Amino acid sequence: MAKWLKEIGPHADIVVSTRVRLARNIEGFPFPHILNEEKAEELKKIVMESVISGNSTLQNHFNIISMKDISQIERLNYLEKYLVSPDLIRHSNIGSALINKEETISILINEEDHIRVQCLLPGLQLEKAWDLAQNIDDLIEEKINYSYEEELGYLTACPTNLGTGVRVSVMLHLPALSLTGHINGVLKASGQIGLAVRGIYGEGTDFLGHLYQISNQVTLGITEQEIISNISDVTMQIIQNERSARDKLLHHRKIELEDKVFRSYGILKNARVMSRSEAMQLISDIKLGINLGLIENNNMEILNELTALIQPGCLQKYYAMELSESDRDIKRAQLIREMLG
């Protein structure tokens, strides 16, 4: 299981994970969307060699996964753990990923860009995630000429990633700001200072389980350190606001909150059929209950792990079988009961 799901990081009461992504392309090759399979294979070898035969201590820790060699369930499973992207799956005839054993680093090859380096850590760890991404970037560059231009920086297939090619994001659990309606202010303010806020499980799952992802929009004309410090400043402010909203809820609406949390707990421990969106919502309630000390003897790691395990791909991988949507709802309820004990 990926480190970001297994371990608890700094500010874990609110920040689920931190991700840094770099987009890079190699000189002399067209961008992946017009790359033929033969050239794509050549490119993959070049990147793999630069990582595997590099002189870094990281070299022995990567597994190579070709999208075309794995099942749709496996692809979905990696996607739900954020180790690959929808675009890599769309390019599954040419797309590959180098993933380290801890599942903190994935290097996507032939995604929208030739190389996407991504580091994913539990909690708020912007500097550490950036350092990791930066080390891999330097390691790859030892043997490869990146497409780079003095004015536009790192050249990317889509002009929205030009310049640094850096996208930094944090995944936040904001139940109190959502319940009190203050979240709209956060969304508006973030947009005004050039940050994007999204739900975290893509299509049709907006803000499922009160989870929000905040990331930088602009990548050109701003340094990597500025991007990181912007996200860091905003995240710290949101953390403070969420904590104070939680305190207020606890003081003014304690019984109502307790009722919500324990009802959710009862349903999770006893239900026989459970949709993904219901499960996400209920797990969010329990996490809030644990953070506020309303429920004791519970394990936050298990709940974090559950948020990934109940997704369709992970669930099917866990039970090692293909499941229809209605079967998934039954197995999901079963898995939750088992894990909550």
Added chain:
Amino acid sequence: MICQDCNQRAATVHFTKIVQGVKNETHLCDECARLRQNKSFDDVFSIHNFLAGLLDVSGDSVRKQEYPNNFICSKCGTTYDYFKKVGRLGCNNCYIEFKEKMNPLVRKIHGNTLHTGKVPKRTGGIIKKRRELQQLKLQLNDAINKQEFEKAAELRDKINELNRQILDM
């Protein structure tokens, strides 16, 4: 009536579409209807469509100007029209060949057209030195304004040395 997408839940949303006299009925449950709607919204707001949209409304000069069919990247064969459609360029050379058209778009997206971040270590030596040179020149002006002539002399020597290194590269 059962939803025709999931074949499980009761259909609660009903569409009727009549095209050239042919009637087409769709019956969906709430969830599947929402999925279809989200999908169509996602298509409309995908970043590449959105970019193409920006290009189409990025001022009369771009909109009304007819690009000849030979407005094409000599290295990868991508045409500017194709970029407008898919929102992706074909290779690094496209950025050079479409530069005039790209700059306003890049400014629109990022509010800027000048990279200030990381420089590749191996291939970016000269760029680093030029940036360093720029910094030193600013410091030199500052020193002169403050009448710190000893410091200014030191900076001048550093600038000369850097200029020499750049010429040798």
